[in-house]
Amino acid sequence: MLTQKYLDGAAAYARAWPGPVTSLLRPDNSTSWDMDAIEIDPGDYSRDGHAVEMFPTESQALATRLSNAALVFPFLAPSEQGTLATCRRLQVPVVFGTEYSAVTERQIIDSETRNPLLRWRRKVWAAKAEKTRLQMLRHAAGVQCSGTPTYDVYRHHNVNPLLFFDSRVPLADVLSEHQIMLKAQAMQTAMPLRLIFGGRLIAMKGVMDLPEVAAELQRLGVDFQLDIYGQGDLEPRLRKRIVALGLQARVRLQGVLDFTAGWLPRLRQHADVFVCCHPQGDPSSTYPEVMSCGVPIVGYDNEAFAGIVRESKSGWVSPIGDPKALAGRLAQLAKQREALAAAAHQAVAFAREHAFECTFARRSAHLMACSRLPGKPER
Numbered sequence: 001m002l003t004q005k006y007l008d009g010a011a012a013y014a015r016a017w018p019g020p021v022t023s024l025l026r027p028d029n030s031t032s033w034d035m036d037a038i039e040i041d042p043g044d045y046s047r048d049g050h051a052v053e054m055f056p057t058e059s060q061a062l063a064t065r066l067s068n069a070a071l072v073f074p075f076l077a078p079s080e081q082g083t084l085a086t087c088r089r090l091q092v093p094v095v096f097g098t099e100y101s102a103v104t105e106r107q108i109i110d111s112e113t114r115n116p117l118l119r120w121r122r123k124v125w126a127a128k129a130e131k132t133r134l135q136m137l138r139h140a141a142g143v144q145c146s147g148t149p150t151y152d153v154y155r156h157h158n159v160n161p162l163l164f165f166d167s168r169v170p171l172a173d174v175l176s177e178h179q180i181m182l183k184a185q186a187m188q189t190a191m192p193l194r195l196i197f198g199g200r201l202i203a204m205k206g207v208m209d210l211p212e213v214a215a216e217l218q219r220l221g222v223d224f225q226l227d228i229y230g231q232g233d234l235e236p237r238l239r240k241r242i243v244a245l246g247l248q249a250r251v252r253l254q255g256v257l258d259f260t261a262g263w264l265p266r267l268r269q270h271a272d273v274f275v276c277c278h279p280q281g282d283p284s285s286t287y288p289e290v291m292s293c294g295v296p297i298v299g300y301d302n303e304a305f306a307g308i309v310r311e312s313k314s315g316w317v318s319p320i321g322d323p324k325a326l327a328g329r330l331a332q333l334a335k336q337r338e339a340l341a342a343a344a345h346q347a348v349a350f351a352r353e354h355a356f357e358c359t360f361a362r363r364s365a366h367l368m369a370c371s372r373l374p375g376k377p378e379r
Contacts, residue, residue, distance in 0.1 A: 201232030
């Protein structure tokens with residue numbers, strides 16, 4: 001199982017790269033709740049210059065596989081120490097990809113782990129892992145940081161860092177100036193306030209706070225509708241909580257939509273605000289993808305979303321773990337539709353700058369500059 005998002009990204013690299021691009025993947029038995037997961041056959045998958053193979057289990061087999069590589073691009077994790085050592089011995093440049101900062105890892109542990117002893121042990125392991133990552137970065141030709149949290153830290157530990165904001169929305173699908181003008185006009189008159197959430201229905205996404213936000217909005221007398229899209233292990237609990245709070249007329253679980261044919265049109269046509277209760281700083285591609293549809297975000301003040309708000313000048317942050325405060329902000333915006341419209345314009349401008357092909361052009365150029373390709377562009 002791979003996500004279509006991953007395959008689209010790898011294909012974008014392959015289109016820019018003057019040679020074959022191969023993904024070496026390790027098997028994993030954990031359950032995936034990704035909305036765009038698809039099944040492929042490793043060893044029999046090859047499209048647009050991108051092939052998928054299983055990761056060699058023997059060190060010599062790995063060395064043989066990597067010996068002619070122009071660049072190796074692994075995730076920054078302690079499990080890749082062996083890969084880094086092999087590449088250093090072969091003099092193959094390595095660029096690491098990163099997503100979660102040490103702060104975000106601790107927040108994820110807090111959101112997913114109830115047992116205090118287990119929580120402490122996982123945080124000790126995470127602290128050791130961060131020390132290892134910092135050591136690994138010193139030997140890397142570059143690092144690509146998804147969002148501001150890892151960039152703000154790792155740019156001080158590597159000679160060639162790159163900040164990017166991940167999105168799979170191409171420039172042609174970002175709202176045009178005319179489209180965002182029409183949407184902004186509709187946002188100022190639409191009733192009820194159309195709220196939306198989409199993503200995995202799991203603890204680290206804070207989905208159990210969504211009914212609490214809705215209950216407070218109802219108490220405050222706000223006319224609203226909240227549609228929740230996605231799947232995950234918390235879906236049964238979420239459904240029960242919606243019923244327990246008497247929110248069935250206001251809050252609807254809508255299942256999973258196809259990203260391009262369903263999710264993006266829903267955002268463009270039927271959403272005023274994206275409600276984001278992420279209690280941790282996962283640099284989710286949801287942020288720029290939602291913004292590309294002219295939907296501003298009200299979310300918890302995690303470091304990834306705070307970075308997006310800082311860079312885009314769009315959106316509003318609220319204290320983490322306080323659904324009533326987030327609902328209060330939404331209640332204010334329900335009366336300040338012109339502020340919503342202005343934020344929608346800013347969101348689209350940011351999304352246009354960080355559209356899929358623009359982002360991957362920058363990332364591909366960075367990888368080429370770090371590689372041992374002949375005739376590569378200078379850093």
